[in-house]
Amino acid sequence: MVLLERFVSEKLGLTKFPPFLPTFYAAFLGFTLIHLGLAPYFSARWFPVAFGAKGRGAKNNWSIHVVSQVHALIIVPYAAWCILHEASESSLQDRVFGWDSRAGHLFAIACGYFVWDTLDASINFIDAGFVAHGVACTLIYSMVFTPFVAYYGARCLLWETSTIFLNNHWFLDKLGRTGTRIQAINGICLLGAFFFVRLVYGGMISFHFMMDVLEMRRQAPLLHVMVYGIGNVVLVGLNWFWFFKMISALRKRFDGPGERTKLLNQAETASPGVPTTTTTTS
Secondary structure, eight states, X not given: OHHHXXXXXXXXXXXXXXXXXXXXXXXXXXXXHIIIIIHHHHHHHHOTTTTTTSOHHHHHHHHHHHHHHHHHHHHHHHHHHHHHHSOSOOOHHHHHHOOOGGGHHHHHHHHHHHHHHHHHHHHTOSOXXXXXXXXXXXXXXXXXXXXXXXXXXXXXXXXXXXXXXXXXXXXXXXXXXXXXXXXXXXXXXXXXXXXXXXXXXXXXXXXXXXHHHHHTTTTSOHHHHHHHHHHHHHHHHHHHHHHHHHHHHHXXXXXXXXXXXXXXXXXXXXXXXXXXXXXXXX
């Protein structure tokens, strides 16, 4: 363990990570246990038709969404707590290179989730995009431990608020509630959360993030500036793209029974990575 801690700290440069490695291990093993054990076990008993009657791929996809939901329900309130209890000092130096140990466990949980996500996307391969998404998120949240932009890391994790409603939307489809009033209410919450948290609040955070990184670019490693700078621009663009995709997807669910049946069939292989016109996921 000591050798691993030294490797992470000295070789990888993640100097703040060693004290939080136990949290990382626990998160990764916990999400794996939910995926392979708890989710299939309880879902088969609570939802014998929606889950039990499906094939292996559909069951795995269901369990993936369970893990995604558990992660979102943990990470969002924890991120909010870290932001509310962080040190009052928020100078430019602190926003880029500062560190608050209370957020260390938050980022360790996020890393554990994204490592699990990457492995699942690789083993149960559907699309290279899902693998790339997992790898990118793992790199972004592990590099926070250098430390670098930890101030913004906690705030960006609030984006997962919309994931809670995205997963609700997916499960309602699977439970035969497509086009129902409860899905309409959830859809309004989904669009509201996505718009205000990801687009409005997220857009503001992304702007300040870019300004701070550009201001401190001569003091930061070039790799960090490139990874976070390019990633920030791409994510902002994707958020707007996904928002309009979700509006289209939600409208289709209320067009009629024929369209709803088609959507249910197409949604079987969807993975919790990005929203599509046939399903909305995390």
